[in-house]
Amino acid sequence: MIARPKVGEFMSNVCPRCQRAVRSRVEVRSVQLARTRLVVRDVPVDVCPDCDHMISFAPHAVEQLREAGWAK
């Protein structure tokens, strides 16, 4: 079973934009998929507190995106 980070929890991560370790925060966001105009709502992601860059999807968010047609 995959651990589900809760919204508001902090995770240690490396922000690719700041290029340093940050304490990213899990937030629920609407995510626009890179190659489509499809927006998936209420996706848990973790966000850099410094530059607001979306670092990664939470593991279970991938499942949600796949259902929406991403990564077929």
Ligand SMILES: [Zn+2]
């Ligand atoms: Zn950053």
